[in-house]
Amino acid sequence: MAEPRPIALVTGARRGIGKAIAVGLAQAGFDVAINDLDASGELDAAVEEANAHGVRAVAVTGDVARLGDHAGLLEAAERMLGPLTTLVNNAGVSVMSRGDLLEVTSESYDRCQSVNTRGTFFLTQAFARRLLGRARPSALHHSIVTVTSANAIGVSINRGEYCVSKAGASMVSKLFAARLANDGIGVYEIQPGFIATDMTAPSKARYDKLIEDGLTVIKRWGTPEEVARIAVTLATGGLPYTSGQAIAADAGLLTVRY
Template sequence: MESTLKGLTALVTGASGGLGAHFAEFLAAQGASVALAARRVSMVEARAEAIRAAGGQAIALPLDVSDAAAIGPAMDEVEARLGPIAILVNNAGVGGEGLALEISVEDWDRTFDVNVRGVFLCAREAARRMIASGVAARGQARIVNIASIHTFEPKGGLAAYCASKAAVGMMTKVLAREWARQMIAVNAICPGYIETDINADWFKTEGGQKQLKSFPRRRLAEAEDLDAALLMLAGPAARAITGTLITIDDGQSLS
């Protein structure tokens, strides 16, 4: 497997911390020029600077993926400063906690605005640019959506989140089908529980510890466990992979 993404430009949404920050740093280490996007640019500036200090190429930019009008200008900036987008990692997401009888309409809508609408809008805008720039015709166009084991597994108290990630899973397949002849590979990674800002507090509670002990290996997975799949789906190895959802959960869904 080729292990370099040298010469390619990647955009990672939700890159202010957690998996997004890790993905950006990993892609940069593989040679990609990386744009780190988040709602608050101050949250990604230091990470972009760290990548540059390590010899990589990276920029930071503000982007709220639920703001349709902001996506095009953000990608304009990426392409002006780094070159045509070849890789989009659709990572931005929110938790969407709340029992079905209690969650507010506003919280439900916010979950879908970010987790579903934002993923769709970013994917569509990136695909248009991949086609226009010739990246797609060269067989380099890659869209990697970050879903969840809750794309498939129900979890009480997470109706909005589970429904949104199930939507991302089906969207991934539909976009892969629609853009197959344009040679845009659209796939998704479905991680299990990895400690991030979204869930760190939960796993410190009694309920969180009980859940942790229910996992077959009684541990959380680590961000690095996703690296091989991300590299495969973002690089040359995905030449014949599209419409695929890859679950990486350390066996958690077996519980």
């Protein structure tokens, strides 16, 4: 009888860090459900790239900000692939517009909270309940990996609502790590710094100079594939005897120097 294969759901994964994680998991032998808000050519291309690694990859659409979508999202992934072992909370949004902290709108604040924090909390809760409600093969590592941001710690006053939401998501990861550790479910966090994606492209020119001048210890932008390598290590149980750890993929941005 063939060994059971790990199966992951990656949210917000049609491009950028999410896509890189989905493809990285496929390379590591995971079947992968790749999520985005809506069907699109980009989503189909991400599925095709993952499938090329000899695993099963499928597209599942749904909005993590809509709590009513969560059960259907998990059920769709499991109907097509089988029992999930891994959830990667990657879906996230930035601010509606950068600007003075004193001018932040409730609409932008609520949007960040809805996707980045509230959606992450309740999808994690729904996934954890699902795992705890059934037998799980001991040969497979079961895990939850949440992608937050260096802004979970580092202050960026021109997008304060984003910082608050990512700090909240960081605490979500710690809480579920403490709750689920003795149930054999690893819960981890990745805090990316300056990663070259479509989301960060509008800020590239500004940060190029700051990075060159020493803002980060490693003087370059990171790649989605470098974040994916960390996610795969966590999802495969490559860091045993850990719980709730936050891995800073930030080129030393948050390293204290003097």
